[in-house]
Amino acid sequence: MFNRMFKYGLILGAIGFSLGFFGPMILNPTSGNGPLLGIFITGPGGFVLGLLVGLVLELRSPAH
Numbered sequence: 427m428f429n430r431m432f433k434y435g436l437i438l439g440a441i442g443f444s445l446g447f448f449g450p451m452i453l454n455p456t457s458g459n460g461p462l463l464g465i466f467i468t469g470p471g472g473f474v475l476g477l478l479v480g481l482v483l484e485l486r487s488p489a490h
Contacts, residue, residue: 431480435473442472 446468450460 427484430484431477434480434483435476438476438479439469439473442475443469 443464446464447461448464450457450463454460
C-alpha cells in the first residue's frame, strides 16, 4: 500500500519541483528568487498531492 503512495508522491513531487524550479528561470531569468518556488511550494505540494492520489488509487483498487 505504501509503495504505491510513495511512488506517486515522488513522481508528482519531482514534476512539481521541476516546474516550480525551472519555470520561473525560463519565464523571468532576471528574478533571483524564482527557484525558491519549486523548493518550498510546488515540490512539497506535489509530493503531498501524489501521496493523496496514491492513497485514493490504493483504496479504490480491488483487494488481492
